[in-house]
Amino acid sequence: METFKWSFGILFSRLVRLPSMGGRVALVPWADMLNHSCDVETFLDYDKSSQGVVFTTDRAYQPGEQVFISYGRKSNGELLLSYGFVPREGTNPRDSVELSVSLIKSDSCYKEKLEALKKHGLSASQCFPIQITGWPVELMAYAYLAVCPPSMKNQFNEMAAAASSKSTSKKDTRHPEIEEYALQFILDACEASISKYSKFLQASGSMDLDVTNPKLLNRKLFLKQLAVDLCTSERRILFRAQYILRRRLRDIRSGELKALRIFDGFRKLFK
Numbered sequence: 202m203e204t205f206k207w208s209f210g211i212l213f214s215r216l217v218r219l220p221s222m223g224g225r226v227a228l229v230p231w232a233d234m235l236n237h238s239c240d241v242e243t244f245l246d247y248d249k250s251s252q253g254v255v256f257t258t259d260r261a262y263q264p265g266e267q268v269f270i271s272y273g274r275k276s277n278g279e280l281l282l283s284y285g286f287v288p289r290e291g292t293n294p295r296d297s298v299e300l301s302v303s304l305i306k307s308d309s310c311y312k313e314k315l316e317a318l319k320k321h322g323l324s325a326s327q328c329f330p331i332q333i334t335g336w337p338v339e340l341m342a343y344a345y346l347a348v349c350p351p352s353m354k355n356q357f358n359e360m361a362a363a364a365s366s367k368s369t370s371k372k373d374t375r376h377p378e379i380e381e382y383a384l385q386f387i388l389d390a391c392e393a394s395i396s397k398y399s400k401f402l403q404a405s406g407s408m409d410l411d412v413t414n415p416k417l418l419n420r421k422l423f424l425k426q427l428a429v430d431l432c433t434s435e436r437r438i439l440f441r442a443q444y445i446l447r448r449r450l451r452d453i454r455s456g457e458l459k460a461l462r463i464f465d466g467f468r469k470l471f472k
């Protein structure tokens with residue numbers, strides 16, 4: 202089993218997908234020496250005219266400088282799973298973390314909302330990818346549905362459709378009347394996830410690896426460090442989302458407060 206796992210890892214970390222051949226995979230001896238860089242945008246591909254796998258650099262390299270390729274626009278988690286490494290924190294603009302959200306069990310419209318979700322291939326609990334640049338419109342639509350009051354029942358289906366990535370319309374549908382609750386819903390999910398990451402990272406400091414063999418110990422330490430690196434980079438994305446969400450909520454709430462004060466001022470004026 203160990204040999205199989207090793208061979209599987211070696212094969213999958215070295216095979217190349219060739220976009221112009223419909224994603225066919227190949228082993229290309231010279232190309233499997235190239236390391237990945239998140240800054241690089243060039244891929245290996247089959248070139249009909251030269252009848253071979255060609256690599257064109259996207260920048261000038263100095264003699265002796267290491268040449269990189271891109272293994273694809275992958276998150277740190279995907280790079281760890283497929284290639285066994287985690288890029289340095291903050292260097293991967295494609296990094297993302299899956300945020301898990303669920304319908305609220307005590308919601309009086311739970312059944313209707315779940316039915317609407319199921320109709321569009323979704324379930325009561327869903328994961329959505331969060332990036333350092335923000336979250337997808339599908340997550341916002343899911344959040345609208347989760348916090349939507351019974352008075353907006355006629356919009357459940359539309360919201361569930363927008364939450365599905367299969368939905369053809371990718372427009373950012375907005376429901377200003379419940380935006381604050383939807384943002385708070387996402388913020389709560391982010392904070393719950395941050396707390397799990399923080400617990401793991403805290404515990405990792407005192408984790409007992411329970412091995413005496415030095416070779417095994419080194420391997421376990423290496424794997425633990427990879428897990429810590431991945432969790433740190435994923436938590437960083439969640440921290441950023443938390444910051445943006447808190448700021449948006451503060452703006453909404455202070456805007457509402459301002460509107461209330463103006464309204465109050467007018468009321469006093471006409472008294």
Ligand SMILES: C[S@@+](CC[C@H](N)C(=O)[O-])C[C@H]1O[C@@H](n2cnc3c(N)ncnc32)[C@H](O)[C@@H]1O
Pocket residue numbers: 214215232233234235236237238283284285286287
């Ligand atoms: C196709 S091979 C690249 C050549 C490899 N460095 C070698 O010496 O055989 C892919 C493996 O290289 C390593 N690798 C590639 N890019 C890396 C990076 N940016 N940081 C750390 N390791 C990397 C990973 O172990 C990955 O599984």
